Amino acid sequence: MNVRPSPARSAFTIIELLVSLAVLAIIGVLVAQITSDTAQSTAGSQKRSETASQARMIFDRLSLDLGRMVRRPDIDYLFAKAPGNDALAFYAEATGYSANNSPTRRLSVVGYRMSTDVPFALERGARGLDWTEMAFTPVINGAQQQQLVGTNSLPSLNDASNWEVLGDYVLRTEFMYRTRGQALPTVTPPARIADLEALVLGVALIDRRTAARLSPANLEALASRFPDGEEGRTISDVWAPVVRDPQQLAQQAGVPVSAASAVRVYQRVFRLGADAL
């Protein structure tokens, strides 16, 4: 039997190899680019999703508490406006931490503030009250003047055990107010709670991973770029220009552009009472 030997396999020419390598390189670059873009996009989306979730959680929680807020003319509230972050506290028909393990009255002093212990964390505090612990605005010099800011008769929330972190990497919180008869928000709460028709909350957030790459100083620098509220303008009006130009923000805060572009601002208006009536 004659076995014809198989023809010898010829090797790739150099040209072929070069072409194939070039094509492979191009494909590789394209794939890498796509992969990178996809990863970047996914990461950005995740960052947005993360900050949006964070903001949503903050808003929902506050919405629930404000819905349960006790609105009376004879109790005090704390709408603490200050340069930088604001805070607030009020009575709400919500459960809270209590020395009494099973309080029968669902009433708490609820507060929101930037944590003094955990950097860039927004905290919610809730101190449960029993039937005798609710304090009413005292009569001083013959008058019972409701206090919405400053020293007031609200039970203290200072005990750290009353607080829990509600949101991480919150760069800024800012409250503004919409009062009766006023179309635009104001930085000054009205004299009476009855005149407060809506509370406006703005938060500036950054995602966890980006924040992890920044130093506290960087984060502080970023936060400082968000000014306090301005009379007659919404918080988003004031903050949106800041985040709209990441380059500038990065430059001013001394952080990478990628970090600056990860900062998100959110705002929600919380209607109080049945003000539509």
Add this chain to the structure above:
Amino acid sequence: MRTGRPKTNGAALVIVLAFIVLLTITIVAFFAQATLERSISDTSANLHKADDLARSAMATIIGDFRQEMFAGSRADGTPTGAIYLTNQFRIMVPTTNRTAVPERDTNASTFPNLVRRSANDPNAVVFPTTAYNASLLPPRTASPARSDTPSANNRRVSAEDWNAPRLLTADTAPASTNWIPDWVLMTRSGPRAFGSWTNTLRDPSLRNDDYVIGRFAFMVYDQGGLLDINVAGNRLPAAQNLRRGRMHQVDLAALRDASGNPLITDPSQLLQWRSSYTGSNTNAEPNSRSLFDPRRTFVNVEATTSATDRAFISRQDLLRYVNANPGVISSNALPLLTTFTRSKNAPSWFPQTNAPAGGRFAYANRAELPDAINRSFANVRRKTSGTIPSSSSGLIRERTVQAGEPLLHQRFPLYRLGWIGRDGPTNGATAEDVRRAFGLVYRDRGIWTYVSPDGAANSTSAANRIKTLEQVAELSAPRDPDFFELLQAGILQGSLGLSNRSNGVSQTFRTNADTRDIDRSRSRQIVQIGVNLIDQYDSDSWPTTVVFNWDKAGSDLDPPAGSPYTPTSSTNYLRNLYPGVSGIEDLPYIYKIYQTFNWHPQLQPPPPAPPNRIGIFQFVEVWNPNPQASGSGPGPTRFRVRVETGWSVFSWGQVDFRFCTMPMNYGANQQQIVFETTAGNSFRSPQVLTDRNSISGTGWTGASAMLGLYGRPTIGDVHFIPGAWDTNQDNQYRFSHLFFSSTPGPTYRLDYQNENGSWSEYPYQLFPEFCWYYDDHTGNWRGDWPGRRWDRWPENAKAAGRPDPRGVRWGFSESGGWWRINEVLGTWQDSWFGRPSYLPPTGVTDDSGRIYASGNPDASVDVVPFNDWVNWSNGAGYLGNFAFNRPGSTRYVHIDGILRSGDAVNSTAPQDSADQRFRPVILNRPFRTVGEMAYAHRDEPWKSVDFFTANSADAALLDLFTMTDADVYAGVLNLNTRQRLVTSAVITGAIQAERTEQAVSQSVAENVSDEMVGIASSADPIANVSELATRLTPEVSSGQTKMESEAAVRVLGEVGEVRTWNLLVDVVAQTGRFGPAANSLDQFIVEGQRRYWMHVAIDRYTGEIIDQQLELVTDL
């Protein structure tokens, strides 16, 4: 062999497959994450959508109630059908009583608190077309989809869920379910009713406005008809809550179930928690923040840095408290309790009927006319804008007002009566406060001058008049009406200014005093009632006197010029003599004056002068008909009677008069009679003044001598011959003529001694123009009794008495018989006239119409007084019958043609004067309720301010005045409540009789409650607090007095509320949609839900939301 290729191909496959798996996992993870994110996001979004939907639903529900108000209100016709609108201020005056309150759900008979629910049934609420403008009513928006039917994703609101507020029943599940609300479908174009399923409901295409984006259902309760547990009850002893006018005075232990079991089982524990700070503080000073602080609204909880009251902050809070403290409040009490009631403290009364007299007394027809006096309170509009400044004391607060807004923004707070002190403004008030609130300027020692808040203080110009509401509204410098102007606006004008019609109209005796000038002035009666109120309120017994210029102050109210009853210059004698009025106090008053043409041995001159000298002797009987004042403040104790004409010997006609004693001591002229009240004798029974009860040591002589005014002719002695004077003898007649031909007769006045020993500048009572004479049809005035002569029994006396010793009105009446003066002086035989009783003896009636002025009013004149009530004979008339003033008895009608009862109209058995329950009441203490205004004398005989009869002319005062000095306050009870147990609890234990401190029993309170529920359930519910007086049947038992009958009015007059609708709206809102395959209204896919309880108080007359409170319901 080809051994290497398969191995290579397998690796590639594995790699590819691995890559695919990895990619799949990544994609799945990505989508899972995205789905989760979206789910979270949707949940959050739906929560907020549901919140928005719930708020929109509440706005819709409240808007519907406002629309209902609008549809049930009167149109002024400019343009046709318009509801009164002035400068954007709309006033909605109810067309009928029925539209003054919200129409109720037909299930309200089963569930007393239920007002409304979302229902597709057209018969669930019926708006009668006779009362409502059907075209203005809100559309019915509920669809036939019960809220307890499971949705496509199995969400439902069960009966137990709906009863979570425990306002239907105390149980968790009402037995029936026909009351379950239906869903209102919220489409893209708003809430719409669909009678059945239609596929457009599920069609999300953009052009479909019927696409459903959510739904809501609701229940609405009347929580104004419940006991406000945040206000009711205090920690005072029960005795301090007898005189009850505030919700905090209600006895919580009186809230009982139908079996009589207490529902608040431990009130003290509850109050210890709720009212530990102010619960027993009785300070009544304004801004004292105590229980009786008139400025305390009970909306706020009082607190200091070391003590506090407390409150239930929501209904859920109350539910939790009851759940945690079953030993304090029974859960069965929950349908009877509320935590939120508010009252718009502004008047809204308007006259609803015309008086028979018509003309200016067509009250209802004229209520909106500018020149009417009794106006529709809510619809009197300001004509000017500006600022009403605060007073320097701060007691009157600054307020900016606008043209078009209601003039009467707040009821007049009665604590201001305490500003009128004997020595000027008091209780922190300044002269400015008093001038602005009362129009008064202090002069001296209890004397004030009415000058109105406008004009110069010493002026008598038109600016100083008591103005009508319209005149106040027109002032260029805005102000509020003063106290007297409000009285004038509130008391039906046809019930004022009733005068005796005697002289000049027909043959008439002028034995009565001519007080017509006084009587006809309506403004004078207004001032008299006002000052009576002031003196009821103050703690002393010093009469407050208000001086004013009748001609000016009342010229626009008194009869027009040309009327037969227009005062003339010649009859202004009394006005000039005494231009003021004094308040009724706990003091003796001249009740009767006796007169005898006297022949008495002791009169006779010593021999040899001829005997049988005759003279005339008048002596005085005084009486304090008030058994005892409740207060015990200071007051006068020394009084004097004198004749206005002069002090010493004076002449009247041709007779000299002087005060002396009888037996006669004519030479010892004492100029006056001075007497004093002592612990042993305060003249609470009528007494003739004798030297035993007058001041000793002033020259009176004789023992047991009567004191009086003796006159004898100056033309020489006039004698009579006993037994021989059966014919007219010149000298007899002459004497009569000498005396009686002079007019007017002497006017007795009664003064009191001031603290410094001086006598009061003005008398606190007059007995004017006392003389006896009559026209014998020949133009001659004769001084004897017609058909008889005094000569037959010259020792006999005639008497003249007032119908009521406390007033001047109608002068006085002579006796119908003779009075025989016994030889034992100081006593006399009684006659039918002289019984010093408040009510007449048994068996006396007079229905002959002598007093009743049939045919009144006379259309030819403006003011038609009643006829000659003095023309009595044969023992038929009794002054005391005016205490009844009812058919079947001696009576009179007011000039508007209405017979209005006297204080004793409900008496079923004649009472002896010894029964002091029927006597008037002098409080001498601050009022506790607006209802206590009824203690004030009305300046008519035995008639006080009337809060207890259907024909009351004073009922509007219940709506004009208040104890609370605030625009809005908490702690009220809807007078149309269907909860009889609540009304009963409010009334039980309130004082029924001021002096005995008898309290209203629970059974009586339940009777009142049943009657009120009956009225509320009728087609003619109560529309104004004034109807407590005119519609509530007094709880009459044998011998019930007016004051006892008014017990419920006193309580409810202050805590009762009709104008403000206090509602609790329970709304459940769900966002979602109908799925693509949905084919019934039940197949809604619920995506988010919110439930709110909204407490809201709406003013029926303006639609204003005067207060609201929102509860987010999350755990029920």
